[in-house]
Amino acid sequence: MVQRGAVAEDRGRVLSDLAHWLTETFGRRPADLAPYERALTHGSQAAANYERLEFLGDRVLGLIVAEWLYETFAGDAEGQLSKRFNALVTGAVCADVARELGVRDHLKLGKQARDDGASDSDNVLGDVMEALIGAWYREAGLDAARMFVRQAWGDRVKAGAKAPQHPKSQLQEWAAAHNRKPPEYRIVERTGPGHAPRFTIAVSVGKLAEATAEGTSKQEAETAAAKALLEKLG
Amino acid sequence: MVQRGAVAEDRGRVLSDLAHWLTETFGRRPADLAPYERALTHGSQAAANYERLEFLGDRVLGLIVAEWLYETFAGDAEGQLSKRFNALVTGAVCADVARELGVRDHLKLGKQARDDGASDSDNVLGDVMEALIGAWYREAGLDAARMFVRQAWGDRVKAGAKAPQHPKSQLQEWAAAHNRKPPEYRIVERTGPGHAPRFTIAVSVGKLAEATAEGTSKQEAETAAAKALLEKLG
Structure with a gap:
């Protein structure tokens, strides 16, 4: 009983940390934590992992960035827009944003993936970033997702085709x-x-x-x- | 003077046909025809062609189809969703939809492109379809674009990974x-x-x-x- 109480308390603390972090990150407390827990869960940890949300979030991010570039660089031809686009949605940049937001502290990885350094892998962090955007879009809609992405990506959009990279x-x-x-x-x-x-x-x-x-x-x-x-x- | 009058009348008829067709296609008369004219214009005809709008429309379509699949196939893993997605947004399917909607009658092609058969090319029709979706999204927003795409793509989404193809x-x-x-x-x-x-x-x-x-x-x-x-x- 003591141990079961301790586990429940532990889980309660994790969820409360997560709710706090999500509120700070998205500017509003999510109604349901479950999709965000899923967005933070690597395939090594559970079957209910981030992959489906990443599939969706990838396209949410794509539209938001494409629209942003379309508006910001009205004089650019399609080829130039595509170059900028690819530089902004690449895994390394998504991972960079994820690091800035402190995603790493909330990842759920299996032991093997953790040992393999997945918690600092551009692939994993980039995928999780997209999955989080997918979860936020599902909950709050395109306008809210757009506000979040424009804030999180910030000056990167103006920084030319080659986005500045995080040293890591x-x-x-x-x-x-x-x-x-x-x-x-x-x-x-x-x-x-x-x-x-x-x-x-x-x-x-x-x-x-x-x-x-x-x-x-x-x-x-x-x-x-x-x-x-x-x-x-x- | 007579000839100039005739040209103006001709242009007036073309625009009125276009407005009529767009109203039928999107269920609402567009406020401004210019973006749609652009969406229908091939690079061979004018520098103000469909390419930028296609860049945007490609991502609008991507998000709408991804979201639709995410909701419709709740049991599918990411790999299966991606397979369905690729089959639904491919140029041949976009061109198929464009043919059904009668896009071809409103294309603006240069003479050379017309002689090369561009008016029935899957590439051109598919690109124009995406550009039209981009123009409609810019004017009416995501909800309206989603309604349009879900109607235009129709049963294709349920038809499994391999969408049925137009005979052409x-x-x-x-x-x-x-x-x-x-x-x-x-x-x-x-x-x-x-x-x-x-x-x-x-x-x-x-x-x-x-x-x-x-x-x-x-x-x-x-x-x-x-x-x-x-x-x-x-």
Whole structure:
């Protein structure tokens, strides 16, 4: 009984964290958490995973970005619009947005996928980002989805055909392009009091190169480490 | 002066025909015909052609079909949804819908493109269909576009992964698959009074085979001829 109570309490805390994060992310508390839980669930974790919502969300994102470009670049021919479009909806950019929003802390992965680094994979984060957009569209409609995407993608739309990449995405692409293992991040040190921690993170690409950096969150330290390693790699 | 008056009258008749057809097609008279004229204009005819609207309409159609499948096939996994999706948004199906709606009579093609058979090309008709959906979405919004697409695509969504094809699309694909020239249609005879004409059309695929059929419109006779030729070809 004690244990069952503890599990229920744990599940309650997870759901309340999720509701809080979704309210912050979408600007409104979702009526039902279930579709969002599903959007955050990888195939390795459950059959009720994000894949169907990603199928839908991919097209929601596509329309919103296409319309945005159509309006913003009234002088562009179709070829130029398509180039911009592809740069904005690519997995790396979706993953970049997902990282900014803190999607990673809410992912539900199976053990194997977690061990394989899925929680920082551009593929997984990008897919989940699209699935979340699909869930939000189902709940709130196109206007709300459009507002969300325009805010989350922000200046990327003006940044020209080649969207600026998050250093972690960039490093991951570098490793893939050079046939190296995906980057691995590990915590070297955690210091400071609970309310003001400092993290030191090391990132390495196989045995090729390593860099270390500090930050006030893991995410910040990882980003700084990826940036430092990219500079080393030229 | 007489000639200029005649040209203006001609243009007036074309626009009034277009307005009539659009009202029938979309169930409401468009406020401004210009975007629809553009959606019907091939690159061979003017720089203000359908390409930008097609870029947008492609994504409008994509979202509407994806959402429709998501709702209709609640038990399908993502892979099955994608297969159905690809079968429904392919150029041949868009062209099929365009033929049913009579898009062909309103196309604006340059002379060369007309001589090349663009007015019955799956590519051109499919692109124009998407551009029209883009124009209608811009004017009337997603709900109206969804109503239009669900009506125009109709039973195709339930027809399984392989959508039934219009005989003319089917014949065109057959010719391409067998490395033959595209089908050519020619009027053999036109009889009957103006209000009740009868057309006899012959269709051939290179020098390989030919079939002839009758109908009360060119379109009807061509469809019957394509069907007859497909039967001959086995």
